[in-house]
Structure formats: C-alpha cells, structure tokens
Amino acid sequence: MYRTPGLGRTLRAAALTQLFHQGLVADQGGLAVPVPAAGGTGGGTPAGVDGLSKAVYGQLVRAGSRPRPWAHWVDHERRQAVPVVRGGLAAAGWVDPGPWPDGLPVRGATTVSVSPPDRQTVRVRNRQVRRAMRGEIATADLSWELAALVALGAAGGVITLISARERRTWPERIAELTRIAGPAALALARSR
Secondary structure, eight states: OOOOTTHHHHHHHHHHHHHHHTTSEEEETTEEEEOOOTTOBGGGBOSSOOHHHHHHHHHHHHHTTOOEEHHHHHHTTHHHHHHHHHHHHHHTTSOEEEOOTTSOOOTTSOSSEEEOSOHHHHHHHHHHHHHHHTTOSOGGGOOHHHHHHHHHHHHTTOTTTSOHHHHHHOHHHHHHHHHHHOHHHHHHHHTO
16 A cells, blocks of 8 residues: 555545435535434443544544534544554555565655455456546446545545546546545545
8 A cells, every 4th residue: 555645534534425325424514413223232322323423423423513514523633533444454464564574664655564365356346446536437327435535535635546647637527526426525635
C-alpha cells in the first residue's frame, strides 16, 4: 500500500457514507444528524456495521442536540481511524499486517506493511472501480458502494484506486459518482 496522507479522513468519510446509505445518518441542511438505530444493540449501537462506523455513529449520537457539518465529522479524530480499520481488517482475515519486506518502512509511512491474502479479490474490485469511473457501467446499474469507492478513492488521494491522471481524465464522472455517494463524499471532495 502506498502512503496516503488523507487516509484517516477518507476512512471516516467512508464510515459516514455507509451510515448514510443504511439510513443511520441523515443530512439536514448540510448537517449530519444521527437516526436512531433500529435493530441495534444496547445503547442504540447500529448492528451490521464495522468498528469505525460504530465509533463514528456513537460520536454523532453523543453530540446530540449539536449537529455539525459533514466536514467536521470527516475530520474528527481522523488519526484513530487507520488503526481501527487496520485492526478490524486483520481480525477478519482480510489483510495481513506485518513487517516491511526489507525491514525498513517507506519514509513517512507506518512501521508495518499491509497485504491482502486474497489479491485476486482486490484485482477484481480495482477493475470494477476503473470500469465505473470510465462510465463502462451505467449509472443506473451502479451500487452506491461502487460509486462510493470511486468518489472516496479520488477525493482521498488513494492512488491504488484512482491515480492523479485518472482524476484529471474523468472529473465529470467522478463528480457524478460523488453525488451518488452522498454528503460525506462531497465534504471530503470539497476539502481536497
């Protein structure tokens, strides 16, 4: 994985996007407002979401009567997002965090490398992202998840998904997919 300076913000935007599309967070005039979690566990914690999404939802609920803009929640505690997600992915067996192959990290990066045990799944998903970005998949046939991958990858500078050249080549399509992804993706894109 390449170093992505805005990865924490991108992961928080992804968590907010998931919560938005699952109906757990609503947009009220540009503010992110939690919706009571139906079928959640004690304390109103939503069921069926990852650890970061649960944490973000909890922060929104604790903010209570003080709703804040989406950009606030994208930035809020962004540094904690990377280890939370890395730990969750490792626990689920999706990635294998380990020492750098040559023993030395890339300058400015963390001290561990992260590699997916199932590289074929990653390759297939990357091809789907590129097809969606190039418009080879009709907008009506796109899932919000795939639109969000394109939008968040582009806005977050995740070059393993969307390169700078691809961002320059397909800005209109990326903007369209960002609108589909929702307000958190829009907030991340505006702050780029």
